[in-house]
Amino acid sequence: MILLFLENFKISLSSVFANKTRSLLTALGIIIGVLSVTLMGTLISGLDRSFESSMSWLGKDILYVSRYQWFSDMEWWEVRNRPRMLPEYVEKIKERSKYALAVAPVMQRGASLSYKEKKTRTEIFGTSEDYMQTISTDIASGRFFTRNEDRSGSRVTVIGDGIREAFFGNQDPIGKYIKIDEMKFRVIGVLEKQGKFLGLFSIDKQAVLPLGAYKRIFSRRGWMRLSVKVPYEKLDEGLDEVTSVMRHIRGLKPNEENDFAINQTKAFEKQYTTLKIAIGGTGIFITLLSLVVGGIGIMNIMFVSVKERTREIGVRKAIGATSGMIMGQFLMEAVAICLFAGSIGILFAYLFSFVINMFFPSTLPIGLAIAAMLMSLIVGVISGLVPSYRAAKLDPIDSLRYE
Amino acid sequence: MTLISLKSIYKIYNVGGEEVRALDGIDLDINENEYLAIMGPSGSGKSTLMNMVGCLDTPTSGIYEFEGEMVQVMDDSQLASIRNRKIGFVFQTFNLLPKATAQHNVEIPLVYANIRKRQRVEMASKALESVGLSDRSHHRPNELSGGQRQRVAIARALVNNPSIILADEPTGNLDSKSGHEIMNILDDLHQKGNTIILVTHEDDIAQHAHRVIRLLDGEITEDLKIKSK
Numbered sequence: 001m002i003l004l005f006l007e008n009f010k011i012s013l014s015s016v017f018a019n020k021t022r023s024l025l026t027a028l029g030i031i032i033g034v035l036s037v038t039l040m041g042t043l044i045s046g047l048d049r050s051f052e053s054s055m056s057w058l059g060k061d062i063l064y065v066s067r068y069q070w071f072s073d074m075e076w077w078e079v080r081n082r083p084r085m086l087p088e089y090v091e092k093i094k095e096r097s098k099y100a101l102a103v104a105p106v107m108q109r110g111a112s113l114s115y116k117e118k119k120t121r122t123e124i125f126g127t128s129e130d131y132m133q134t135i136s137t138d139i140a141s142g143r144f145f146t147r148n149e150d151r152s153g154s155r156v157t158v159i160g161d162g163i164r165e166a167f168f169g170n171q172d173p174i175g176k177y178i179k180i181d182e183m184k185f186r187v188i189g190v191l192e193k194q195g196k197f198l199g200l201f202s203i204d205k206q207a208v209l210p211l212g213a214y215k216r217i218f219s220r221r222g223w224m225r226l227s228v229k230v231p232y233e234k235l236d237e238g239l240d241e242v243t244s245v246m247r248h249i250r251g252l253k254p255n256e257e258n259d260f261a262i263n264q265t266k267a268f269e270k271q272y273t274t275l276k277i278a279i280g281g282t283g284i285f286i287t288l289l290s291l292v293v294g295g296i297g298i299m300n301i302m303f304v305s306v307k308e309r310t311r312e313i314g315v316r317k318a319i320g321a322t323s324g325m326i327m328g329q330f331l332m333e334a335v336a337i338c339l340f341a342g343s344i345g346i347l348f349a350y351l352f353s354f355v356i357n358m359f360f361p362s363t364l365p366i367g368l369a370i371a372a373m374l375m376s377l378i379v380g381v382i383s384g385l386v387p388s389y390r391a392a393k394l395d396p397i398d399s400l401r402y403e
Numbered sequence: 404m405t406l407i408s409l410k411s412i413y414k415i416y417n418v419g420g421e422e423v424r425a426l427d428g429i430d431l432d433i434n435e436n437e438y439l440a441i442m443g444p445s446g447s448g449k450s451t452l453m454n455m456v457g458c459l460d461t462p463t464s465g466i467y468e469f470e471g472e473m474v475q476v477m478d479d480s481q482l483a484s485i486r487n488r489k490i491g492f493v494f495q496t497f498n499l500l501p502k503a504t505a506q507h508n509v510e511i512p513l514v515y516a517n518i519r520k521r522q523r524v525e526m527a528s529k530a531l532e533s534v535g536l537s538d539r540s541h542h543r544p545n546e547l548s549g550g551q552r553q554r555v556a557i558a559r560a561l562v563n564n565p566s567i568i569l570a571d572e573p574t575g576n577l578d579s580k581s582g583h584e585i586m587n588i589l590d591d592l593h594q595k596g597n598t599i600i601l602v603t604h605e606d607d608i609a610q611h612a613h614r615v616i617r618l619l620d621g622e623i624t625e626d627l628k629i630k631s632k
Contacts, residue, residue: 320487
């Protein structure tokens with residue numbers, strides 16, 4: 001039986017390669033199907049990884065208290081009409097909340113940074129000494145600023161790894177002075193390298209300053225958000241508690257709606273899941289469509305092949321092939337075309353994954369490649385079934401006479 | 404010893420509501436190492452008889468025993484097995500697989516007999532040698548002359564050491580010189596003890612046989628032993 005299997009395999013391979021163009025054209029549907037499903041998988045795996053690392057930058061255990069609800073369809077003027085976050089909320093939340101482990105006010109704006117003749121535009125953050133507890137990044141060298149430096153409005157800054165690299169290269173940046181919007185700041189620390197947020201912008205191009213200095217120099221009345229760290233396992237309780245603390249601070253009556261928003265990375269996750277379903281759904285739709293079309297194409301070419309080789313079938317039967325062996329031969333041929341197509345599809349997907357990799361790190365998931373091959377196999381069996389059954393049932397005498 | 408025994412074999416087709424008796428009560432015994440020619444005009448039923456004897460077809464009624472086994476009750480795979488092990492076909496149009504080498508063509512019956520590669524190669528080489536084509540074993544059919552192709556076909560028929568060789572107009576597509584060569588090979592095989600059944604409408608080809616059967620309208624009209632053996 002194994003011998004026959006090997007023989008059939010050889011026959012089918014030689015038949016596939018004898019009609020290279022035909023096989024390739026026939027296989028196109030399957031190639032596209034396999035390509036789309038594996039590319040989609042690669043894309044999603046890359047997105048997943050990028051999303052995970054981005055979310056860990058945001059911090060899964062952080063509540064972001066601000067005027068604006070992420071991904072909401074609130075009108076801008078509605079947001080603008082809400083009261084601002086105030087620095088004094090920090091102490092109030094710390095006082096009244098038992099879940100809040102750290103509370104950091106964060107103001108943010110764009111600024112131009114320069115060191116000697118090097119210049120760049122970036123985001124600057126004004127915050128308090130608690131900030132480090134609300135981000136997942138560590139200090140790579142130097143130190144973060146202290147409470148006293150914040151209070152006294154010291155002009156010190158902690159820069160991202162991207163700024164360090166752009167300005168200082170291999171030099172030690174600690175103690176050097178850089179200019180932020182023409183104001184001199186002393187670099188006291190460097191944050192660890194982070195990468196890109198959702199593949200969009202570099203988290204490493206940032207500078208963090210004490211809120212005291214930030215407000216004095218840049219804007220007294222900017223947008224502020226509060227980052228509240230709560231224990232990860234008490235996320236929901238923390239959310240409820242901080243919400244009620246905020247309502248209390250704002251003096252809201254029970255029937256009044258919140259005039260603030262508390263955001264979590266969950267909001268991103270929801271958005272992300274929607275995106276993933278969209279990509280996955282499209283991918284699966286294209287895959288199914290091209291597999292059906294490809295399967296029909298293969299069935300068609302198998303009918304042609306059976307017809308063309310009617311005489312061969314007759315000869316094989318005359319010299320001792322059973323119907324089952326003939327069926328096996330043609331079924332194998334259909335499967336061989338499909339596996340051949342599957343391999344080409346995966347090869348292309350592998351090459352494309354390098355392109356995707358340029359945007360966010362991703363690799364072709366092995367499991368998916370195997371699943372895709374299995375899928376090709378199944379398509380081969382299904383589309384080969386009827387033609388090979390027809391071949392098996394051919395009458396040897398008629399087949400031998402077939403011209 | 405009786406190899407093949409046909410008793411009142413009928414093969415009746417229904418063509419457009421009309422009954423066609425391709426074989427109309429055939430009784431025939433063929434013994435081991437006979438050299439038999441079946442003759443008759445086209446439409447006489449000689450091809451049907453040949454297919455019947457070759458287990459490619461089953462009778463509408465009658466009893467067919469091959470080496471004592473009842474053929475008419477066999478299923479597809481049993482028939483395939485008999486064809487594979489007991490019968491070697493030689494066709495007028497050679498019927499080699501065009502994309503396979505001579506060697507591989509000869510090996511195919513052995514593949515269906517589930518014989519291992521090494522033994523297959525050995526047996527096929529020997530069969531090719533016996534028809535004088537050892538030097539052509541790696542050529543494809545389109546690189547061989549008609550006579551050579553037919554010799555490959557004979558090697559393929561021989562390779563499984565069958566009980567009989569069925570040759571359907573084996574020289575029909577060949578020039579007379581090649582035809583002679585092929586008949587010499589068949590004569591030789593008969594000398595070595597093979598049973599040979601020849602279907603032909605040429606008298607001089609039938610001369611090679613030791614017994615000639617004439618068919619007309621599905622019936623045997625003459626059964627003549629030319630030489631006793």
